[in-house]
Amino acid sequence: MIGRVTLLLFILFGVKFVFAGFPDKIKDIKGTVIDLKHIVSKSRLAVITIKTAECPVCQHQLKRIKDKLKELVVCNVTFIVLSPGPVDKIQQVKYKTQFPYPFIHDDDLKISKSLKLNINDNEILPSILILNKNLEIEWEQRGRNAFYFGDPDLMKILDCSSWI
Numbered sequence: 001m002i003g004r005v006t007l008l009l010f011i012l013f014g015v016k017f018v019f020a021g022f023p024d025k026i027k028d029i030k031g032t033v034i035d036l037k038h039i040v041s042k043s044r045l046a047v048i049t050i051k052t053a054e055c056p057v058c059q060h061q062l063k064r065i066k067d068k069l070k071e072l073v074v075c076n077v078t079f080i081v082l083s084p085g086p087v088d089k090i091q092q093v094k095y096k097t098q099f100p101y102p103f104i105h106d107d108d109l110k111i112s113k114s115l116k117l118n119i120n121d122n123e124i125l126p127s128i129l130i131l132n133k134n135l136e137i138e139w140e141q142r143g144r145n146a147f148y149f150g151d152p153d154l155m156k157i158l159d160c161s162s163w164i
Contacts, residue, residue: 021115022135028102029087040133044077047129053089057144058126062097064151075160082106084124128154
């Protein structure tokens with residue numbers, strides 16, 4: 001009986017912590033601890049996932065969003081980039097795109113797998129996610145290709161014009 005109660009409590013309360021997706025705190029590729037819980041308490045958090053560090057379309061997506069940062073700053077949004085490794089390749093993407101927000105190495109795709117965003121063991125489905133105050137996905141745009149980028153959808157959902 002106690003075993004069943006323990007199992008039930010784990011299912012009700014523990015699963016969130018096992019499969020929650022984003023932890024409260026996370027390290028970027030420089031080793032800096034980022035308090036995601038604090039960020040979402042102060043601003044909206046958008047997560048840009050990239051398929052691989054070598055993905056040219058994903059790099060172009062980051063440049064497109066970077067070009068819109070002046071528009072986005074008025075609606076109190078901040079970003080992180082989630083990428084599979086290796087870390088040195090992710091650092092090259094950060095340098096190449098000059099995207100000014102933290103890049104997170106999704107070690108063994110733990111976060112991506114918990115969100116069902118992994119394509120395989122080495123690739124993440126390119127997406128844009130907005131997280132709520134519980135670090136759960138509030139809005140998502142999955143998929144990206146050379147003819148379709150998600151930033152117009154992101155701009156629409158953020159509705160930065162209404163913040164002025």
